[in-house]
Amino acid sequence: MRKKKFDLYTFVAGKALKSGKAFPLKCNCGGVVTILPPFEDEFVTCHKCESTIKILVIDGDPGYIYGEDSTGTILIPVQGSSAKPLSKDEQKKIIEDFEKNQKAI
Numbered sequence: 758m759r760k761k762k763f764d765l766y767t768f769v770a771g772k773a774l775k776s777g778k779a780f781p782l783k784c785n786c787g788g789v790v791t792i793l794p795p796f797e798d799e800f801v802t803c804h805k806c807e808s809t810i811k812i813l814v815i816d817g818d819p820g821y822i823y824g825e826d827s828t829g830t831i832l833i834p835v836q837g838s839s840a841k842p843l844s845k846d847e848q849k850k851i852i853e854d855f856e857k858n859q860k861a862i
């Protein structure tokens with residue numbers, strides 16, 4: 758089996774990297790890595806669990822992006838975004854609308 762290059766992947770708002778302000782990047786283990794723009798590395802390392810976290814930059818400042826897991830459509834939070842976090846109910850509604858639109862196509 759091929760060795761994984763990164764332990765984790767995370768999405769970061771492009772706007773946060775352009776803002777010039779430091780922001781916290783949360784690891785799955787609860788550890789926090791502070792990102793200091795300009796950020797040009799491909800990944801960061803969590804100081805707590807030593808996972809390598811690959812940074813995937815999303816243009817602009819979206820709060821969430823659509824993703825998929827074994828349960829179906831999910832919303833993946835975009836780190837560094839200034840968008841306000843959504844409640845579980847709000848997320849559910851967005852996913853339902855998204856799935857409805859998918860079926861309409």
Ligand SMILES: [Zn+2]
Pocket residue numbers: 784785786787788803804805806807808
């Ligand atoms: Zn960690």
